[in-house]
Amino acid sequence: MIHHLILRVVAKLLIPYILLFGLYVQFHGDFGPGGGFQAGVIFASAFVLYALIYGVEKARQVIPDAVLRVGIGLGVLIYGGTGVVSLLLGANYLDYSPLAHDAPHGQHIGIFAVELGVGITVASVMATIFFQFAGRSERDEED
Amino acid sequence: MAATVFMIVRLRSLFAVVMLSGIYSLLAAVMFVVLDAVDVAFTEAAVGAGISTVLMLGALALVKSEEKTPERTAILPLLAALVAGAALVYGTLDMPHYGDPNAPAQKHVAPTYLMESVPKTTVPNVVTSVLASYRGYDTLGETVVILTAGVGVLLLLGGRRRRRKPGKEGE
Incomplete structure (x- = not known):
C-alpha cells in the first residue's frame, strides 16, 4: 500500500498547493469566505494526505507530536493573549480597537491575531486526532 | 439528502455509511451555497465532507466494518423519533418565510452589524x-x-x- 507510485507523485505535487491554499484561506478570510477554522482544517488535511500515502510514522517525523501538542495550546493562548493585550491597553477584553493607532487598524490586527490562533489550534487538533486514530490501527497491525 | 439519510439508516456496511455521510455533508454544503452562506458552506465541505470522513475511516480501521443486526425491531424509538420529527415540522409552520424582511433575525442586531x-x-x-x-x-x-x-x-x-x-x- 505504501508503494503506489502514482499516488506518491500526485500527493507530492498536491501537498504544497494544499498548504498554500490553507494559508490563503487563513490570511484572506477578511476579504473572502474563509478564516481560521476552515484554514486549520485544510492545513491539517495536507498532513493527513501525507500520512495516508507515506504512513503515519513518516508523517510523525515531518511534524512531531510535541510540535502538535504545543500548537494545540499555543492557538488558544494567542487568542486569549490578544484579549489580555487589549485589557492592558485599557479596553474591554477582546476589544481590538486600541491595538493600533486608530480603531479600524486595531480591529484588523486583532482579527488577524485571533484567526491565526484559531487556525493553529484547529490544524494541530485535527492532525493530532488523525495521527492518534491512524497510528493506533497501525500499531495494532504490528502486534 | 433524504435519500442519503434513508440509505444510511438502512445499510449495514459501515464503510458505505461513512461514504454516504460524506456525501450528505457535501449536499448540505451545496444547500448552504444556494442560501448564499459561503462561509458556512466552506466549513461544511472542509470539515463535514473532508476531515470527518477521513477520521471516521480511521476509526473504522479500528472496529469491524459491519454493523450488527439488532435482535428485535425497535418500535418505541421509532415512535419517539416520529413524534419529535412531527413536533419540529409543526414548529417550522410558525417560522417566517425565507428572506422575509420582517423576520426577527433581520430586525435584531443584524442591521447594526451590516451597517x-x-x-x-x-x-x-x-x-x-x-x-x-x-x-x-x-x-x-x-x-x-x-x-x-x-x-x-x-x-x-x-x-x-x-x-x-x-x-x-x-x-
Whole structure:
C-alpha cells in the first residue's frame, strides 16, 4: 500500500498547493469566505494526505507530536493573549480597537491575531486526532 | 439528502455509511451555497465532507466494518423519533418565510452589524468581522471546545503507546 507510485507523485505535487491554499484561506478570510477554522482544517488535511500515502510514522517525523501538542495550546493562548493585550491597553477584553493607532487598524490586527490562533489550534487538533486514530490501527497491525 | 439519510439508516456496511455521510455533508454544503452562506458552506465541505470522513475511516480501521443486526425491531424509538420529527415540522409552520424582511433575525442586531461593521473594522467580509470581533467571546469558546476535543483524544488514545514501550506484555 505504501508503494503506489502514482499516488506518491500526485500527493507530492498536491501537498504544497494544499498548504498554500490553507494559508490563503487563513490570511484572506477578511476579504473572502474563509478564516481560521476552515484554514486549520485544510492545513491539517495536507498532513493527513501525507500520512495516508507515506504512513503515519513518516508523517510523525515531518511534524512531531510535541510540535502538535504545543500548537494545540499555543492557538488558544494567542487568542486569549490578544484579549489580555487589549485589557492592558485599557479596553474591554477582546476589544481590538486600541491595538493600533486608530480603531479600524486595531480591529484588523486583532482579527488577524485571533484567526491565526484559531487556525493553529484547529490544524494541530485535527492532525493530532488523525495521527492518534491512524497510528493506533497501525500499531495494532504490528502486534 | 433524504435519500442519503434513508440509505444510511438502512445499510449495514459501515464503510458505505461513512461514504454516504460524506456525501450528505457535501449536499448540505451545496444547500448552504444556494442560501448564499459561503462561509458556512466552506466549513461544511472542509470539515463535514473532508476531515470527518477521513477520521471516521480511521476509526473504522479500528472496529469491524459491519454493523450488527439488532435482535428485535425497535418500535418505541421509532415512535419517539416520529413524534419529535412531527413536533419540529409543526414548529417550522410558525417560522417566517425565507428572506422575509420582517423576520426577527433581520430586525435584531443584524442591521447594526451590516451597517456598522465595514466602516468600523474596514473588513469587507462581514462574517469574519462578526465572528472574530463582535462575537469574539463565542469564537474563543469554540476554540476552547476544539482544544478540549484534542486534549480528550490525547488522553484517551495517546497514553497507550507510552504504556506499551517499557514492557510488551499486557493486553
